[in-house]
Amino acid sequence: MIFRPLKYEKYAQKAVDKLQESQPEFRTKFDTDNYDNWFYNQSSETLRLYNNDKEIYFKYIPVGTFSLNTNSWMWAWANEDSVEPRKFRTLKIKEFGEKKNYENLTKSHFCGDKYTGWELTAIVFDIIGGIGTYRVISEHLEKYFLLTEQITKEEAEKIESELIECSVHGKIRKAFICQHLNTKQKTGFEEAFETYRGMELGEEDDFQAWCSECEKERIKTDGWNEESMEFAKIKLVCERCYFEIKEINV
Template identity: 50%
Template sequence: MNYVVHMMVDNVPVGTYSQEKQTWMWSWFNDSSIEKSKYKFLIVKEFGVKNQYEKLQEGTFPSDEFDGWELTSVCLDFLNGIGAYKVNSDHLDFYMVLTAVEERNSKDVQQFRQKTVDCNQHGYSRPGFVCQHLDCKTVRGFQEAFDTYKGMELAEDDDFQAWCDECEKVRVEHGEWNEESESFAQIKLVCENCYFELKEFNQISNN
């Protein structure tokens, strides 16, 4: 009999190796990465500065795939990681350090799942709430409870919340969110990634 054990893995991005350009880029130097955990490796950069190791302090430099594993092993030691792995996508090799592995049904994982949404498209991520009218087909404006950006830290009682321009008009007419304005909005649950896809589509098209 075969058993399938579902696990969840915590990882920290180390950096990327470009097969086309043959260059290495540290995750902390990569502005395109929104992973806040990448800054954990600034301690490696500081070590490189103190000990004059150029590859540990320069954000990007000419390299090869062997550097990727060597630099990842250095980071593995600094974080006391439990392993490392590489993922290839579009001529880029992504190097990661594993810091923890949890069984899917463990207490910590269950607590994590209670605070997240299991999206069919994006997997587990934080929840967001949007009105029924928002989609990525028709531009309807994007009003928010407060300014947001992807990956931002939220206060314990805060959520990503947004609604379209028509919902904003109804809300203003009633002076607040009440039974009538909420009935018009018909707020629905989405994941954080879906939320910011909706935001990007509606905001860019409004400019």
């Protein structure tokens, strides 16, 4: 007998069945059908469902979006407009797809139908795991979430309080740069560690960058000290401003 790996359709159906089995329990437990409003915050990856008299918060991983205009799917990892740090978790599905040769899991965009979003969300639920899934629709765009945990209002507020309000980009994660870095001229761009857009940061980590002149001072003083810090006058910017500056410097 020759063993053949499950074809994509079969695998996808299994994942959909699995989600359909557990999703009702999730919906009952959190009563998710009885909220009229939703709000999600990309930077903190929190989804809030609410009514006048009650609300509930979840942490989420973005799965992807389905455009009802173009009938096409886009994986979260491929969405350059998204600032959600954990969108890169969905690369795990891409890796799996590459191993199995499942095109829908490896291509960033492709055409689909009204089942596509749920099918791919079911696969993400199967591979990454979570407490449930959710979808919101605004205008022509369906957005799919993998919900990883319920959080309290206080926890959601704490995550939000660590964000900065940028006049250009809105409420978003913060970053630190020296006073010389700007979006108009190349100044060099030295970082505490190699970064990329939407990168997930550890508790202790921050985006931090400084210019070539600051780097010279830093080396002169054998690392940051009062003197080199005074030269750098580190200031706060938003994550997107940070990467805009980084891009003109590379």
